[in-house]
Amino acid sequence: MAFDAGKPDLDCFPFEQWSRILAKSWRRPAIDQLYEGENGGYAALKFEVSAYLRSARGLECSPDQVILTSSTHEALEVLSQVLLDEGEEVWIEDPVYHSALQAFIRASVIPVSIRVDDEGFSLEQAIEKSPHARLVFITPSRQYPLGQTMSLSRRLALIEWARANNAWLIEDDYDSEYRYRGQPLQPLAARDGFERTVYLGSFSKVMFPALRLSYIIAPKALVEPLLAAMQSSGKQASILAQPALAAFMASGDFARHIRRTRRLYAKRYSVLVAALEKYGGDLFELQHYDSGMHIVAHFKPVLTSKISDIEAAKRLRKHHLITAALSQFFRTKPKPQGLVLGFAAVPEKAIDVNVKRLTDLLRQ
Numbered sequence: 001m002a003f004d005a006g007k008p009d010l011d012c013f014p015f016e017q018w019s020r021i022l023a024k025s026w027r028r029p030a031i032d033q034l035y036e037g038e039n040g041g042y043a044a045l046k047f048e049v050s051a052y053l054r055s056a057r058g059l060e061c062s063p064d065q066v067i068l069t070s071s072t073h074e075a076l077e078v079l080s081q082v083l084l085d086e087g088e089e090v091w092i093e094d095p096v097y098h099s100a101l102q103a104f105i106r107a108s109v110i111p112v113s114i115r116v117d118d119e120g121f122s123l124e125q126a127i128e129k130s131p132h133a134r135l136v137f138i139t140p141s142r143q144y145p146l147g148q149t150m151s152l153s154r155r156l157a158l159i160e161w162a163r164a165n166n167a168w169l170i171e172d173d174y175d176s177e178y179r180y181r182g183q184p185l186q187p188l189a190a191r192d193g194f195e196r197t198v199y200l201g202s203f204s205k206v207m208f209p210a211l212r213l214s215y216i217i218a219p220k221a222l223v224e225p226l227l228a229a230m231q232s233s234g235k236q237a238s239i240l241a242q243p244a245l246a247a248f249m250a251s252g253d254f255a256r257h258i259r260r261t262r263r264l265y266a267k268r269y270s271v272l273v274a275a276l277e278k279y280g281g282d283l284f285e286l287q288h289y290d291s292g293m294h295i296v297a298h299f300k301p302v303l304t305s306k307i308s309d310i311e312a313a314k315r316l317r318k319h320h321l322i323t324a325a326l327s328q329f330f331r332t333k334p335k336p337q338g339l340v341l342g343f344a345a346v347p348e349k350a351i352d353v354n355v356k357r358l359t360d361l362l363r364q
């Protein structure tokens with residue numbers, strides 16, 4: 001449905017290959033992996049994830065650094081438990097992924113919001129606001145939800161700070177597959193060589209969200225403590241899809257699916273930008289970076305004087321247009337007004353007509 005952010009296109013998902021692989025993987029399962037299950041995930045999947053990250057992201061990591069989780073939320077809860085004591089502070093970006101914020105709160109640590117700027121997260125601002133934090137959660141490749149990348153100087157400063165202070169960086173690299181121009185960016189963890197950086201990835205966008213498989217790539221020193229914490233808290237990703245996903249990746253179907261969706265989303269991205277400029281040039285200031293699965297349309301004064309983004313999203317929802325109010329991603333004031341518009345799951349033909357409907361509804 002237009003313009004639900006975070007939803008991948010599933011009309012083009014290769015269900016035939018997937019179901020064949022899924023059935024085959026369960027015909028003769030490795031019985032030893034069906035009791036407690038492999039610690040940290042199915043061995044073949046850990047191997048495939050590390051091989052994929054090496055080739056797609058230039059990330060040198062070994063299969064034993066891979067820990068499968070059922071969500072990024074779960075990963076963050078376990079990481080908080082291992083890396084911090086209760087009541088300690090963690091720097092998070094403002095705006096932020098809501099589920100990450102919830103994970104830190106559930107883990108009884110204190111998220112301190114640091115407002116991002118054009119270069120992303122600012123260490124200077126963070127130190128000023130809470131000088132004793134030892135953990136930071138960041139989206140350096142594509143700030144969530146605004147989309148800018150963290151500048152090289154900021155990345156280097158963070159790595160230096162973490163090394164000097166025995167602190168940890170958690171890098172959430174949630175949708176780097178979807179860059180439509182230029183080379184993929186080097187992850188922070190690659191630059192750091194996994195000294196102080198924990199890398200998080202997810203299959204939610206490249207496969208589908210209800211698969212519930214995400215992963216941590218941990219520095220070697222953290223693997224055992226993280227596995228122990230997963231075990232003691234009863235957290236474990238389900239085995240059900242893991243052998244099939246490993247085979248799906250090994251067969252090349254996974255890479256093909258990513259290439260196909262990247263082409264599809266690139267087209268939808270430009271159609272959405274063009275439609276917003278055509279129908280809403282006077283209403284919105286667009287923030288977009290030739291990447292991702294959503295773009296941010298900031299309200300211009302003509303719109304902010306009429307309606308809040310929360311009311312706008314409510315009004316649109318009544319007409320079956322799903323958007324997210326930008327202000328709801330922020331914890332500090334002022335809260336910018338705008339809409340987050342997903343395009344990945346919206347067919348090209350539906351984009352233009354629905355942007356027209358959306359702008360008509362907001363003008364009323």
Ligand SMILES: Cc1ncc(COP(=O)(O)O)c(C=O)c1O
Pocket residue numbers: 006070071072073097139144172174201202203204209213214
């Ligand atoms: C910023 C961000 N991080 C991570 C994820 C992935 O989370 P999960 O693996 O729990 O689906 C998403 C998914 O929408 C996201 O938007």
